[in-house]
Amino acid sequence: IAVHTYAKVLGHRIEELVKTLEENSPAILEYQSILTASRNLPPPEETDPEKVAERARENEVIKRRLATLVASHEAIRRFLEDNVARFNGSIEGPDRFALLDDLLEQQCYRLAFWRVAPDEINYRRFFDINDLAAVSMERQDVFDAAHRLLLRLLAEGKINGLRLDHPDGLYDPAQYFHRLQESFLLACARAEFDKYEQYKGLAWPEIEPELRERIRAALETGGGATRWPLYAVAEKILALNERLVDVWAVHGTSGYEFVNIVNGLYVDASSERAFTRYYHELTGDDTRYAELIYQKKILVLQVSLSSELHMLTHQLDRLAQKSRKSRDYTFNTLRRALREVIACFPVYRSYIADDGPSAPDRLYVDIAVRRATGRNALLSRRVFRFIREMLLLEYPASFSEADRAEQRRFAGKFQQVTAPVTAKGIEDTAFYVYNRFLSLNEVGGDPDRFGLAPDTVHAFNADRQAHWPYALSPLSTHDTKRSEDVRARLNVLSEIPGAWRDAVEHWRALNEPHRRRLEDDVIAPDPNEEYLLYQTLVSAWPLEPYTPEDYAEFVKRIQAYMEKALHEAKVHTSWINPNPEYDQAVTDFIARVLDESVSREFHESLAVLRRRVAHYGLFNSLSQ
Numbered sequence: 001i002a003v004h005t006y007a008k009v010l011g012h013r014i015e016e017l018v019k020t021l022e023e024n025s026p027a028i029l030e031y032q033s034i035l036t037a038s039r040n041l042p043p044p045e046e047t048d049p050e051k052v053a054e055r056a057r058e059n060e061v062i063k064r065r066l067a068t069l070v071a072s073h074e075a076i077r078r079f080l081e082d083n084v085a086r087f088n089g090s091i092e093g094p095d096r097f098a099l100l101d102d103l104l105e106q107q108c109y110r111l112a113f114w115r116v117a118p119d120e121i122n123y124r125r126f127f128d129i130n131d132l133a134a135v136s137m138e139r140q141d142v143f144d145a146a147h148r149l150l151l152r153l154l155a156e157g158k159i160n161g162l163r164l165d166h167p168d169g170l171y172d173p174a175q176y177f178h179r180l181q182e183s184f185l186l187a188c189a190r191a192e193f194d195k196y197e198q199y200k201g202l203a204w205p206e207i208e209p210e211l212r213e214r215i216r217a218a219l220e221t222g223g224g225a226t227r228w229p230l231y232a233v234a235e236k237i238l239a240l241n242e243r244l245v246d247v248w249a250v251h252g253t254s255g256y257e258f259v260n261i262v263n264g265l266y267v268d269a270s271s272e273r274a275f276t277r278y279y280h281e282l283t284g285d286d287t288r289y290a291e292l293i294y295q296k297k298i299l300v301l302q303v304s305l306s307s308e309l310h311m312l313t314h315q316l317d318r319l320a321q322k323s324r325k326s327r328d329y330t331f332n333t334l335r336r337a338l339r340e341v342i343a344c345f346p347v348y349r350s351y352i353a354d355d356g357p358s359a360p361d362r363l364y365v366d367i368a369v370r371r372a373t374g375r376n377a378l379l380s381r382r383v384f385r386f387i388r389e390m391l392l393l394e395y396p397a398s399f400s401e402a403d404r405a406e407q408r409r410f411a412g413k414f415q416q417v418t419a420p421v422t423a424k425g426i427e428d429t430a431f432y433v434y435n436r437f438l439s440l441n442e443v444g445g446d447p448d449r450f451g452l453a454p455d456t457v458h459a460f461n462a463d464r465q466a467h468w469p470y471a472l473s474p475l476s477t478h479d480t481k482r483s484e485d486v487r488a489r490l491n492v493l494s495e496i497p498g499a500w501r502d503a504v505e506h507w508r509a510l511n512e513p514h515r516r517r518l519e520d521d522v523i524a525p526d527p528n529e530e531y532l533l534y535q536t537l538v539s540a541w542p543l544e545p546y547t548p549e550d551y552a553e554f555v556k557r558i559q560a561y562m563e564k565a566l567h568e569a570k571v572h573t574s575w576i577n578p579n580p581e582y583d584q585a586v587t588d589f590i591a592r593v594l595d596e597s598v599s600r601e602f603h604e605s606l607a608v609l610r611r612r613v614a615h616y617g618l619f620n621s622l623s624q
Helices: 003-011 014-020 026-039 049-072 074-088 098-105 114-120 140-155 173-195 204-219 256-265 269-283 289-303 306-320 331-343 359-375 381-391 401-426 454-467 484-493 497-514 527-540 548-569 580-593 600-623
Strands: 129-133 162-164 232-234
Touching: 003 026, 003 049, 003 074, 003 098, 014 026, 014 074, 026 049, 026 074, 049 074, 074 098, 114 306, 140 173, 162 173, 173 204, 173 232, 256 454, 256 484, 269 497, 269 527, 289 306, 289 331, 289 401, 306 331, 306 381, 306 401, 331 359, 331 381, 331 401, 359 381, 381 401, 484 527, 484 600, 497 527, 497 580, 497 600, 527 548, 527 600, 548 580
Parallel strands: 162 232
Antiparallel strands: none
């Protein structure tokens, strides 16, 4: 609890403590002095730098004094322990938690049921994980504190390169990458400064500012990724036809686009129509993938990241109130329009900074606003135009410099929201729902793009060599949905669509008795989930020979994977609202179909196709 609220606990029943001890004893006087100091601390809302420093200093003094007093005086220790127990409350008696509730009301946080977070949390998080609060890395002091150890290890040569994950969560990625390169050289210079006797007569704080300016100027010269002294790659997911921002001080990406380009070469594009037709027949759902993405982004904004949308709307509403032309846009109207623009955003995010939007940034915002406007005939076009103006930093004539700064902050925060919404909507939801062909459901991939021509792959490699020759070229990463070998096997299926369809139909008929009918005639698993399972079995089955123990472990892994897939899909069950009956029905289905004593004919049929696929999958694995 905050130190200024210690007074509530310390002062509770103090008259009883005074009766127990002598009124003017050193212990009681010290206790009362600590109580007074706690009450007189500068309040939490105080922002004056001197008062803030005083509060931080006195907080520590009060803690030390109280710890010393409790350690040296048994009666005070027992008294405080009894008070703490009273504040903690009891499940019995009236107003059993009244003291605790009053104490918590005075804190700078609110204790709440975890399900409240999606609607009411008021700080940025890593996606929807409440325990991972975001920090303002754009602040120099935050950057310095967060990178102190990392920069030391780099300067000592213990690390020689970095992969920087989730840069789209940064307020200003370009600023961050430039600051990182600059700080790396400065850390190297500091290491040299501390090493040699010839610099002992100098003070580092005196030479650092000039050295920083020289480093900054030197980094602005030259061209291309080769000029950056620290090898760094960004874990950036690029949409189809999106290019990496060329002003970022990095050597390229961690390679998701390379993963998908190489994989696409091994997908037979001529089979797309056959796979699409069968998938629609099997599931009874012909929703286009682009429409599915929109739906899942809306779902994420309603369920997982509702509070982020709410905070962003508050910022937009404050801007709207500053002009007579926009102050009549209601909060709910702005929220609906903002939700639609985010759901229609064509890439993970834009990178609009204080100097205004680039041509690609302007294009992405225009596409999102145009699509959102077209989808919402009942929402005023003027509201969408207002959002566009705010995002593209088209400042109203009436805006003061402070208003313009607030508009820039809104544009920056908007960009920090579109990225997690896109990631949660696509990678963590749509990829587990759209199961037409799992090989294409890869991070940075587009399941709508069924196979690539060799010329397309060659053109990609030539462009990459010209602009980002030092980018990573992986086939799997820590975040890919499937390994390259699993995808290599799946790609064999694209060359035998007829045999694949016949096999799935046969397996569905064989395994029909193992499905379970639940309430409201819901069948578990549904056809889409069963299709996901068969693709997974064919592509991930261990190479023979394997032991019974290996096979038992494989069955557990398949059950665990399907549990994850179903919860991520958020169709019949989810992590937030699990459906235990449905989850168990699918787990039982897997156990029965993978039990050879129960499903022998299925095992025999599956073995024929999976061995064929595994054989040709080996050639794909080697050649890719």
